Amino acid sequence: MFIGKQSRDFLIETASPAAVLSGVEVAQPASGLRCPYVLEISLWQDAITRQQQFCTQLESLHGDSVPSKVQLDDQKALIRLDNVQGGSHSIYVMEGDDVVSRAFRETNHWEKREVAAVVEQLITVADRKGVSRSEVVFIDIGANLGTFTMAAAAAGFKVYAFEPMETNIAAIRHSICANKQFLNNVALIETGLGNEFQTCGLYSGDANVGDGFVNCDPSFRIDAEVHAKRNISKRQDLIVRRLDDLLGSSVMDSLKARVAVLKIDVEGFEPLVFExxxxxxxxxHPEFLMTEVNVDNPIKVKQYMEYMSRWYDVHEEAFTGPILDLSTLQYPAQGGRRFAVNIFNLYLAAKSI
Structure with missing residues (x-):
C-alpha cells in the first residue's frame, strides 16, 4: 500500500498521508483557532468508526485475509507477525532495522516484563472491582507500534491509544484489522499531546525510526552536522493538543473510575503532556501509571516526579515495589543515586489506592 500514490493494490485520492492511514478525510485545523478537535463524548465512537472504515477498505482489497506485507512508500514497509506476545495476537512491525520491530522479529516480544506488569495490573483492578474487563480502560500515550495497546486489547480491556507518527498509525490500524476481535475495543487517536495547542516537528533516530520525539522549537533544524552526530531525521510535522482540551468534560466524566492503568512513553515530552x-x-485519576524516564538529566526527572507526586506515589521496579526517595535523584557529581541503566520505567500508584 502506497501513501498518496497509486499502486496495483490500492488508490485513495487524498491530500494528506494521515487521511490515507485513517481511511477517512481528516479536517485540518484552520489558522488562528484556539483549540479545535474537541470531540467530547464522540471521541470513542469517532475513532472506532474510522478504524472500521479502514478495515472495510482493507477487506475490499484482500478479502478475509490480511496482507503479510504492506508497502507504505518506496522505502518503508510493514510486515505481519503472528502469535506474538505469548501467542495471543498478530502485530505489524517495520521491515527495516527499527529497534522495536527487530525485537519482535527475533523474540516475538518487546518490553515483555513491562507489558506483563500492565496487563496484570489491569486484571487486578477488574477483579477487585468485580467488573468485566470490557468495563476497564487502559490509556496508551505514545503507542508506537501498539505493543501495549494490542496486549491490553488481547486481554479483553478497552484501550485509548494516542499516537501521532504516521508509520506507527499505519501499523496499529493494520494490526487491529488483523485481530478483528479488537475492532470495537481500541480507539486510536491520531494526535500528539502536550501543554499547549501548537504545530511541532516529529523526529526519530535512523536506527529506531518508530520511536519519535517531539521538538516544538521552530528554529530547530537537522542539518548535515546534527544528522551525522545524532543520526536523527525529521519524519513529519504534527499538531500537539492538550489532553484536557481533547477529551473535554463529557469524556472525562465517562472515564471517571474506569481508567485502571495509563502508560506514557513520549521520549522526554512526558512532563509537558501532564502539564x-x-x-x-x-x-x-487513573489508578496506576507507568512512565519512562531518562536519568541522564535526573534534576528534570526529580521535578517531573515531584509534580506527579500531587496525585501519585512513585515506585521502583513494579506498581507495588518500594517507594522511590526523590531526594536521591541528583547529578552523580552530587553523590546522587546511580541507576543500572539511564532509561527505564517508573511505576506510579494513586495516593488513594
Missing part, C-alpha cells in the same frame, strides 16, 4: 492534563488527573 496539559491537570483536569484529567484530577477528574479521571
Amino acid at each position: 496539559g492534563a491537570k483536569k484529567f488527573l484530577d477528574v479521571v
Whole structure:
C-alpha cells in the first residue's frame, strides 16, 4: 500500500498521508483557532468508526485475509507477525532495522516484563472491582507500534491509544484489522499531546525510526552536522493538543473510575503532556501509571516526579515495589543515586489506592 500514490493494490485520492492511514478525510485545523478537535463524548465512537472504515477498505482489497506485507512508500514497509506476545495476537512491525520491530522479529516480544506488569495490573483492578474487563480502560500515550495497546486489547480491556507518527498509525490500524476481535475495543487517536495547542516537528533516530520525539522549537533544524552526530531525521510535522482540551468534560466524566492503568512513553515530552492534563488527573485519576524516564538529566526527572507526586506515589521496579526517595535523584557529581541503566520505567500508584 502506497501513501498518496497509486499502486496495483490500492488508490485513495487524498491530500494528506494521515487521511490515507485513517481511511477517512481528516479536517485540518484552520489558522488562528484556539483549540479545535474537541470531540467530547464522540471521541470513542469517532475513532472506532474510522478504524472500521479502514478495515472495510482493507477487506475490499484482500478479502478475509490480511496482507503479510504492506508497502507504505518506496522505502518503508510493514510486515505481519503472528502469535506474538505469548501467542495471543498478530502485530505489524517495520521491515527495516527499527529497534522495536527487530525485537519482535527475533523474540516475538518487546518490553515483555513491562507489558506483563500492565496487563496484570489491569486484571487486578477488574477483579477487585468485580467488573468485566470490557468495563476497564487502559490509556496508551505514545503507542508506537501498539505493543501495549494490542496486549491490553488481547486481554479483553478497552484501550485509548494516542499516537501521532504516521508509520506507527499505519501499523496499529493494520494490526487491529488483523485481530478483528479488537475492532470495537481500541480507539486510536491520531494526535500528539502536550501543554499547549501548537504545530511541532516529529523526529526519530535512523536506527529506531518508530520511536519519535517531539521538538516544538521552530528554529530547530537537522542539518548535515546534527544528522551525522545524532543520526536523527525529521519524519513529519504534527499538531500537539492538550489532553484536557481533547477529551473535554463529557469524556472525562465517562472515564471517571474506569481508567485502571495509563502508560506514557513520549521520549522526554512526558512532563509537558501532564502539564496539559491537570483536569484529567484530577477528574479521571487513573489508578496506576507507568512512565519512562531518562536519568541522564535526573534534576528534570526529580521535578517531573515531584509534580506527579500531587496525585501519585512513585515506585521502583513494579506498581507495588518500594517507594522511590526523590531526594536521591541528583547529578552523580552530587553523590546522587546511580541507576543500572539511564532509561527505564517508573511505576506510579494513586495516593488513594
